[in-house]
Amino acid sequence: MKLHQNTVQGVIEALDAIFNQQGYADKVIERTLKSHPKWGARDRGFVAETVYEMVRWWRLIQALSPSKDLYKMLGTYLLWKEQNLPDWKEFHGLDSRQVKHRLAKIEQRSVLESIPDWMDQLGAQSLGDKWDAEMAALNEAAPVVLRVNTLKISTQGLSEKLLAEGIGNHQPAGYPDALVLDQRQNIFRSPYFKEGYFEVQDASSQLVARALDVEPGMRVIDACAGAGGKSLHLAALMENKGRILSMDVLDYKLKNTKLRARRAGISVIETRVIEGSKTIKRLRNTADRLLLDAPCSGLGVLKRNPDSKWKLSLEEIERVKGIQQDILQNYTSMVKTGGKVVYATCSILPEENELQVEQFLASESGKSFKLLDDQKILAHESGFDGFYIARMEKIR
Numbered sequence: 001m002k003l004h005q006n007t008v009q010g011v012i013e014a015l016d017a018i019f020n021q022q023g024y025a026d027k028v029i030e031r032t033l034k035s036h037p038k039w040g041a042r043d044r045g046f047v048a049e050t051v052y053e054m055v056r057w058w059r060l061i062q063a064l065s066p067s068k069d070l071y072k073m074l075g076t077y078l079l080w081k082e083q084n085l086p087d088w089k090e091f092h093g094l095d096s097r098q099v100k101h102r103l104a105k106i107e108q109r110s111v112l113e114s115i116p117d118w119m120d121q122l123g124a125q126s127l128g129d130k131w132d133a134e135m136a137a138l139n140e141a142a143p144v145v146l147r148v149n150t151l152k153i154s155t156q157g158l159s160e161k162l163l164a165e166g167i168g169n170h171q172p173a174g175y176p177d178a179l180v181l182d183q184r185q186n187i188f189r190s191p192y193f194k195e196g197y198f199e200v201q202d203a204s205s206q207l208v209a210r211a212l213d214v215e216p217g218m219r220v221i222d223a224c225a226g227a228g229g230k231s232l233h234l235a236a237l238m239e240n241k242g243r244i245l246s247m248d249v250l251d252y253k254l255k256n257t258k259l260r261a262r263r264a265g266i267s268v269i270e271t272r273v274i275e276g277s278k279t280i281k282r283l284r285n286t287a288d289r290l291l292l293d294a295p296c297s298g299l300g301v302l303k304r305n306p307d308s309k310w311k312l313s314l315e316e317i318e319r320v321k322g323i324q325q326d327i328l329q330n331y332t333s334m335v336k337t338g339g340k341v342v343y344a345t346c347s348i349l350p351e352e353n354e355l356q357v358e359q360f361l362a363s364e365s366g367k368s369f370k371l372l373d374d375q376k377i378l379a380h381e382s383g384f385d386g387f388y389i390a391r392m393e394k395i396r
Contacts (some may be wrong), residue, residue, distance in 0.1 A: 001083065002086075003086050004043070007043045007047050007253065008071075008074065010036060010039075010047045011054075011074060011120065012074065013032065014028050014029060014032045014047070014051045014357050015051060016070060018051075018055060018307055019249045024307060024312075025051065025052065025055050025306065028051075029048050029052070033047065033048065040341075045184075045291075049141075050074075050077075052141070053141070054073070054077050056114065056306050057077070057139075058114060059110075059115065060111060060113075060114040061073055061076055063106060063111050066098070066341070075090070075091040076094060077371075079094060079095075079096040080103070081093060081103065113135050118313075120135070123135060126349050126396055128137060134378050134380045134386070136385070137383075138302040138303050138379050139302075139306075140303055142202070142303040142385070143181065143383075144184055144185070144187060145179070145180050145189065145206075145384065146158070146169075146179045146180075146181070146200060146201070147198060147229075147233060148178070148197065148199040149196055149197055149198055149199065149264050150177060151235070151236050151239070151240055152196055152265060153265065155171060155176065155177060156171075156195055158179060158198060161192060161197075161254065162192070167181065167185070168181065169181050172203055172383075172384075175206055180203070187200065196264040199229060199264070201262070202304070202385045203384040203385075204300075204377050204382060204385040204386070205230070206366065207377070207387065207389060208230055208233075208293060208342060208344045208387070208389055209230050209233035209291070211342045211375070211391055212291055212340065213289070214238050214242075215236050215238065215239050216239045216241035217242045218238060218243075218288040218289055219243070219245075219288050220242065220287060220288060220289040221244075221245045221247065221286075221290050221291070222246045222247065222293070222326060223247050223290060223292055223327070224327065225247055225248045225257060225271075225280060225290065225293075226257075226293070227256040227257055228254070228257025228258075228260055228269070228271075231235070231244055231246040231257060231261075232269075235261070235268050235269055238268065240266055240268050242269065243266050244268070244269045245270050245271075245272055245287075246271045247272050247273070247274050248271075249273070249274045250273075254272075254273065257271055258271060269291050275348060280333065280334060283334045283336070284333050284334060285336050285337070286336065287332070287335045289342075290331070290334075290340070290342070291341075291342050292328065292331055292341060293344045293345075294324045294344065295320050295323050295324070296346055296352050297316070297320060297349065298312070298346055299346075299348050299386065300345070300346040300347050300348045300377075300379065300386025300387055301346045301386070303379065303385070321356070328343060328356065328360040328365075329363065329366075330365075330368070332365065332366075332369065332392075332394075333365075335394050336394065337368075337394050337396060338394065338395075339393070340392065340393050341392045342389060342390065342391055342392075343389075343390045344389045344390070345387070347388060348376075348378060348379075353388035354374060354376070354390070357371060357374065357390045368394055369392045369393065369394055369395065370392065370393055371392055372391040372392060372393055373390075374391065375389045375390075
């Protein structure tokens with residue numbers, strides 16, 4: 001592929017924003033593309049894909065590059081991918097043979113798989129002989145998965161409409177509301193998105209709302225709603241009948257929930273900011289179903305958030321574990337006797353998942369609950385994000 005100075009400069013500026021200014025990759029790429037409206041689809045695709053892949057393989061690229069200069073890093077990455085470099089002064093001194101020579105000398109697994117040493121050690125400790133395959137899967141680019149808004153259209157109906165527009169897609173087995181695009185593209189430009197026919201949501205994430213076993217007319221609380229993706233799915237499963245209370249500690253996220261609900265044609269979602277323990281106490285014993293999509297390390301979604309590898313730490317995981325247990329201990333009071341709770345994370349670590357549930361059930365607060373079942377979803381087994389989903393019932 002022929003390189004152009006303006007798109008290469010876009011890649012360099014994005015990498016600088018991510019690694020030197022602590023920007024989040026998705027936001028940086030979005031901002032970069034918006035600031036260059038004249039770029040065509042191929043240029044935009046090159047910039048987005050190159051930035052994401054370099055972020056993903058950053059540690060390995062550093063080991064292969066003769067310099068930490070961003071142009072040298074980009075040139076090294078392109079040579080590693082067996083692409084030819086133009087005769088630009090920024091790339092002088094780079095040699096594909098040297099890149100191959102350096103690669104052949106690397107033996108350390110964490111460098112070859114481009115993850116921090118502590119993450120490699122933790123993954124091996126937590127997943128044992130499954131870690132190699134999981135690590136490789138988390139380094140793959142994430143597929144674009146749609147969740148069909150069945151309030152407006154059937155899964156088959158949307159698939160046919162997209163195919164008619166030349167957008168190849170298929171429905172993965174076991175995910176009734178999902179469509180996977182055959183090729184990555186900016187699907188947000190589709191008129192069907194603007195009409196509320198779908199949301200972009202990974203297939204593993206789509207299992208969470210279904211696990212809650214909701215029915216039309218129920219009162220449901222989504223207590224860690226964020227921007228509301230799972231609240232929207234719950235509303236569709238409930239046929240837009242009943243009431244969903246979408247809650248979060250951050251008001252700006254809930255504003256997104258309102259906008260998305262309007263586009264989806266959903267009227268049963270009410271948002272509420274969690275201002276403290278009083279907010280939770282007022283809702284004691286009121287919910288038929290309670291969703292706890294808890295904050296987590298995000299180690300199950302590294303394929304779509306590769307920069308998390310470089311921002312996360314063991315200290316942050318310890319901090320978030322405390323939040324998870326606090327949510328289980330306190331938020332579960334909102335569900336009625338006979339009601340069901342789903343605790344979910346996008347983590348693959350037992351200490352954020354089944355061990356948290358075990359600790360809760362063994363506590364005084366957890367004595368009123370029993371575990372119905374749980375799912376441990378790994379990326380290399382499912383082809384989608386790593387997730388954990390536990391279903392509990394309040395028995396007294």
